[in-house]
Amino acid sequence: MRLSLQAVLGALLFGGLVAGNLPAADKPDAVSDFERDVLPIFEVKCLRCHGAKKRDAKLDMRTMDALLKGGVTSPAIRPGNAQKSLLIELLHYNEMPPKKEIPRVTKEELALLRKWINAMPVTPAALPK
Ligand code: HEC
Structure with missing residues (x-):
């Protein structure tokens, strides 16, 4: 048929x-804003280990600059390319927060984070070396 x-x-x-x-x-078409939409998620679920007190894997997630700089592995985010962003990869495979830690990131939050990264302008300084 x-x-x-x-x-x-x-x-x-x-x-x-x-x-x-x-x-x-x-x-x-809904563009997310770092301070308004993204940081509140990080505050609840990530900054305990990647913020003022601790910087696991040397990653600080409190500012855009710090996210672009990233941790020991690579930049945490790649503007315009959520799929190639380490932060998204780890969330997608449910590797962050580390296993058994709560609260986990929800599907809706992950979708928001993907869109936030994909909507970012790609600047030369943000391109991988
Ligand atoms: C309980 C502590 C803890 C919490 C909460 C946590 N992380 Fe992590 N994170 C770690 C540790 C420890 C590592 C290093 C893991 C390793 O090397 O195997 C890491 C590594 C990372 C890395 C890789 C950095 C690099 O360059 O190697 C990213 C990206 C990351 N975390 C993102 C997040 C995000 C996003 C959240 C919140 C949703 C989060 N983490 C919450 C402890 C935490």
């Missing part, structure tokens, strides 16, 4: 309508 063009178009339209009903964080 062949899929009719109408069915395909219908599915696309339906997908579009569903996407239109998603919360703000999941809309492609």
